[in-house]
Amino acid sequence: MFQDFLKKDKKIAVVGLGYVGMPLLYHLSKKFSTIGFDVNKNRVEELKNGKDSTGELAEKDFLNNGIEFTNSAERLQEAGLIIVAVPTPINEHNLPDFTPLIKSSETVGKNLRKGAVVVYESTVYPYATREVCVPILEKFSGLKCCKDFFIGYSPERINPGDKVHTVDKMTKIVSGSDEKTLNFLAEIYGAINNNNIFKAESIETAEAAKIIENTQRDLNIALMNELSMIFDKLNLDTKSVLDAAGTKWNFLHFEPGLVGGHCIGVDPYYLTYKAQEIGHHPEVILAGRRINDSMGEYIAKQTVKKIIKSGQIVLNLKVLILGITFKENVGDIRNSKVVDIMNELKEFGIKLDIYDPLADKNAVKKEYGFELKDRENLDKQYGCVILAVKHKEFIDNLKAVQDFVKQNGVLIDVKSALEKGGLRKDIAYWRL
Numbered sequence: 001m002f003q004d005f006l007k008k009d010k011k012i013a014v015v016g017l018g019y020v021g022m023p024l025l026y027h028l029s030k031k032f033s034t035i036g037f038d039v040n041k042n043r044v045e046e047l048k049n050g051k052d053s054t055g056e057l058a059e060k061d062f063l064n065n066g067i068e069f070t071n072s073a074e075r076l077q078e079a080g081l082i083i084v085a086v087p088t089p090i091n092e093h094n095l096p097d098f099t100p101l102i103k104s105s106e107t108v109g110k111n112l113r114k115g116a117v118v119v120y121e122s123t124v125y126p127y128a129t130r131e132v133c134v135p136i137l138e139k140f141s142g143l144k145c146c147k148d149f150f151i152g153y154s155p156e157r158i159n160p161g162d163k164v165h166t167v168d169k170m171t172k173i174v175s176g177s178d179e180k181t182l183n184f185l186a187e188i189y190g191a192i193n194n195n196n197i198f199k200a201e202s203i204e205t206a207e208a209a210k211i212i213e214n215t216q217r218d219l220n221i222a223l224m225n226e227l228s229m230i231f232d233k234l235n236l237d238t239k240s241v242l243d244a245a246g247t248k249w250n251f252l253h254f255e256p257g258l259v260g261g262h263c264i265g266v267d268p269y270y271l272t273y274k275a276q277e278i279g280h281h282p283e284v285i286l287a288g289r290r291i292n293d294s295m296g297e298y299i300a301k302q303t304v305k306k307i308i309k310s311g312q313i314v315l316n317l318k319v320l321i322l323g324i325t326f327k328e329n330v331g332d333i334r335n336s337k338v339v340d341i342m343n344e345l346k347e348f349g350i351k352l353d354i355y356d357p358l359a360d361k362n363a364v365k366k367e368y369g370f371e372l373k374d375r376e377n378l379d380k381q382y383g384c385v386i387l388a389v390k391h392k393e394f395i396d397n398l399k400a401v402q403d404f405v406k407q408n409g410v411l412i413d414v415k416s417a418l419e420k421g422g423l424r425k426d427i428a429y430w431r432l
């Protein structure tokens, strides 16, 4: 079967061309005949025109490999392998929102051919592929899973903005509904990453592996955040403590910080949902989530305390926020926790100027109601500056960041980007 794909007699379709789907499709297109399907017409149009607004791929990267971009679902009928990479968000009650996964499974089901393989890459809890997706595929195709069509699950590890750990350079976990499907998928994915494949013993094992990768990270950051609150009260600098402890061979290197975005802060809720469904109340995972979700408010309150101590009047003080995206060097603002800091500061009557070199102004306005400023329209100096995101532009010129602070003003360094030794003596400095 693999040979049919290699000879381009059979096609691979990727459903959902976002941060995960598009880089995967690009790497597959180097070896196979490919179709890229997305419901978002604007996304399909921009990709057809060689633009990737996620910033993951450069123009020259994906226009030469013959990918057929489309928003016609019928084109999926041409595919012998369909890979689904649609979002798996949570709702306002922190519960899994399966809408995109359900809708895309309906679409795939309606266009599924006998003998085809469907692989999910979206992050889900163990058993979701079999319990949520397969019944929809069967219903809309009229075909039977594991007899007429086959399924697999292969979690994605891509890290937006990271040009080192790309799809072709990472170990890829694959799993399948049977041995033959597993081996076939190992060959397909192996063809784009030098056969750097881990065959999971079941689909559920692969689902669970992905979700604990992010849960582990979330919890470790939560521990650092809790430590930073304790050390703050003890008048100790967290980074200095971590630098010292980090000299032990088995100390894990994590930093305190905001946990935003649509992976680390979201995926653990899929696991806790499933845990509760089967009668286990997850204490540790939810405690970590609570701490990480409260960090924006905590940082804002620390900021207000520093402003008061600096002798400035909080009401109507102008504060400069540097960076609004959910992490450094990406333009993605979804679930940004910097916004929690901003909302809390507004409650104190503080006025905000926000600058981010990568975030899209319209998207920020639409999503959060805040106006982004251009660099040239910023004031020369502010009573308080919050360096919230370690974008390269800020890190490359930390002196300029400090220069924004008025004499006797406050500098809040959320990501501990500045070295204490090089700080201006006339400002109050605080970091997590």
Ligand SMILES: NC(=O)c1ccc[n+]([C@@H]2O[C@H](COP(=O)([O-])OP(=O)(O)OC[C@H]3O[C@@H](n4cnc5c(N)ncnc54)[C@H](O)[C@@H]3O)[C@@H](O)[C@H]2O)c1
Pocket: 015, 016, 017, 018, 019, 020, 021, 037, 038, 039, 040, 043, 085, 086, 087, 088, 100, 103, 104, 105, 107, 121, 122, 123, 124, 156, 157, 158, 159, 160, 262, 263
């Ligand atoms: N972004 C990451 O860093 C990352 C890393 C690992 C895993 N994941 C997981 O991968 C999955 C996808 O995440 P993403 O960041 O690529 O999402 P994304 O929002 O960047 O992209 C998803 C794409 O799917 C499209 N889509 C939505 N519903 C659709 C449907 N019914 N049919 C076809 N297309 C549809 C959207 O238009 C969008 O273009 C999620 O489960 C996520 O948790 C993401």
